[in-house]
Amino acid sequence: MSKRSYRTSCDGDGSSSAKHRKVKVSTFRKWLRDYDREYQTLTWLDSETSWDNGEKIVEKLKCKKCTKYRDRIISRKNFSGKWIEGSESVRTTNVVDHAKSDQHLYAMKLQQLEEAQSWDGDTTTLMPIVQSLCVISEEERQKLRMKFDTAYFVATEHIAYQKYPKLCELQMKHGVNLGSSYLNENVAKEFVKYIAESKLQSVLSFVQNSTFFSLLMDGSTDASNSENEVLFVMWCDVNSDDHMIHTRMTYLSMHTPLHTNAEGLFESLQQGLQLLGISCVTQEVCSNLVGIATDGASSNVAANGLQGLVQEKLPWVVWMWCLAHRTELAINNAFSSTPCFKLIDDMLLRLFYLYKKSPKKCRELANVVPDLKEVYQIDDQGGTKSIRACGTRWVCHKVSAMKRVMAKFGAYTAHLCTLSEDSSIKSVDRSKFIGYLHKWADAKYILGCAVFVDVDLLLPCSIFSKSMQADELDIVSALTYLLKTVKEIDKLRKKPISKWQIYSAILKKIVYEDGKHKYQGQEVKRFFEAKSYFESHYKEFCQLVVENLRT
Incomplete structure (x- = not known):
């Protein structure tokens, strides 16, 4: 049996006609299931249907949450009412785009807050992680701390995020009370993101309070063989507990340059400096940067390479060719x-x-x-x-x-x-x-x-x-x-x-x-x-x- 194509024309501004897609109700229901894990489509995705040649089809897509909280999200950036009135673009890409939009995310947050106010049980099951920390009890806070530790273990041991729920299940099997919330792999990714942001803020605090700092740069390819530039930051810690001066070094960031020439590497360097609160590479704002270490690639150390570009703007910077690589x-x-x-x-x-x-x-x-x-x-x-x-x-x-x-x-x-x-x-x-x-x-x-x-x-x-x-x-x-x-x-x-x-x-x-x-x-x-x-x-x-x- 050949597949039926549902395409009709609707009038636009009178000068032309725009086509929009229609799908079977069975297809729409499949979207609800397939995208629910990542975007919770079962809770908000709705549709307008009609009959065509004896078969029920979906003509428009609608959002229940945006419709419900229309008056409260109308002031959001890039607000659009098409998902309230009904979007005629019946496509999965349109569903994903709306799920990621600012107005929809805010509407979902409003729904979670409303449910949390009337909930007598574990509030962390309904509220975003950061908001839940303000209202949860000490017992729930301890459960959340153990889940953060588990997610940190998954990340540092290079274990797949899919193993996070199983690790939680194993802990509960051995008598650890983790509660019933935040036990899926998507939450593990969120935990790791918050941990990374926390560590970055700690590093920024140390570096910004130090008198001098240096950067180390090196190239690294990922599984897709794309070139990435990894940055490490080094500084002198004069406030250690043993009252001694220590040299500290830690990971700062990783960037994918558009090109692996001097200009592309310089752009990666600028992005790393921006994380440290340095908006541009000038003598006025980069006075604390005293050294940069790279390998001996020509794009790094040649006169017209990265070294030349940096020393043209910051002539005092000491350029070091990585000693281990040189050896x-x-x-x-x-x-x-x-x-x-x-x-x-x-x-x-x-x-x-x-x-x-x-x-x-x-x-x-x-x-x-x-x-x-x-x-x-x-x-x-x-x-x-x-x-x-x-x-x-x-x-x-x-x-x-x-x-x-x-x-x-x-x-x-x-x-x-x-x-x-x-x-x-x-x-x-x-x-x-x-x-x-x-x-x-x-x-x-x-x-x-x-x-x-x-x-x-x-x-x-x-x-x-x-x-x-x-x-x-x-x-x-x-x-x-x-x-x-x-x-x-x-x-x-x-x-x-x-x-x-x-x-x-x-x-x-x-x-x-x-x-x-x-x-x-x-x-x-x-x-x-x-x-x-x-x-x-x-x-x-x-x-x-x-x-x-x-x-």
Whole structure:
């Protein structure tokens, strides 16, 4: 049966005719149910109906609450009487727009207040959260406090808001009296919004009373891959309980710039400053802003970037390139110029993508480890799947990935051998696996991991990188960590490589059997060439890291 379209024409101003839509009563009733959860349509949405070809249809939409309180909402901003007389636009978008309108929200509030005055029970079931706080008893206030705590837990633990009602239900199951109101997920969102506003006001109070403050900015992409600019604010707290001066830092805001160029970032900066009560970026109103920290992207630090725009208006502002980010780049630069490290980095990348989207290969790899564990002392702790070697924390990612390769090298090569002989795999892929086997069998790979990782070379850098991301960090601590890292690496440069802890341990595990050098049962080729290479170049590696950290 074909769907019937209800469209009629009605006269406008006489010069043209405007069309409006009509729907079946069954469709209207479905709207009532579908939109009630979010907009409480069952309490206010009404309609005018007529008959068309023997079928009842909706011609106009009306609002019961706006009609009831017409005299009290007529003075509201953008008041319109069309939902009182009957709106001819019979569409869900029109319903949603009216539900969000100022006059409708005020009419709903008037209805809640009227009902609350005649209600003898729990007033919080009928009144908005803020208004209910003025009239509720201490017992109801305690219930509300526990619900706020639950909503705060949901938000800070990154739990879906849909879990809030279940958490409340669980608490009540264990004897906690939460009452019967404010137990749905929409209320949880409201609670979190109020908590956020309260925390923001607290931050603003501290910052506005401080003598100086600084801002930290960084880009972040959301699930839709949209670029967002996150702002943190830092200030000196001179009014602490221990009578000491503390550096405080906290989240301020997040903005979505229209463009990720200098102008777009400057707009995000202005929006953040407006939250602090600073209306514009001028010398008169921004005298307390003394520093801004960003990463080293050209849109931030170039002469025509954000730094240039800010310092043109506020020349005294100290611009800081994030020390943690700079440390990562410095160490990255040191190793990127090393051909051997590039080979190892390429191996880590290809290993990661080999298993990333293949549960079957991961299961096969996991089955290989127990077979080799007893014979070749393969470490079965910490999982088998290869680890991603790239990320924002470059050093930590590389250290973790190379540790996994050293622990499971025999399993990876044995599984590659199996894949290269599996006739069910495409010949092109089998050829690729054979190429990996021949390439990674070179002793440079396993010995290189031993040289660059753990306590030998990258671990001091990894510890330094993590220390730069500590919550309590000042310039003295940062300088201390830097000097300590440089000192540790300089010690390695003066120590014979044969006494490096991990490198010497790997050398002991490489055995000579049947005329071949083997590690975890797998042949490693050109062992002496690789050993000679690292013995002659390890001082150079250390020197590169030290030079890049110092500059």
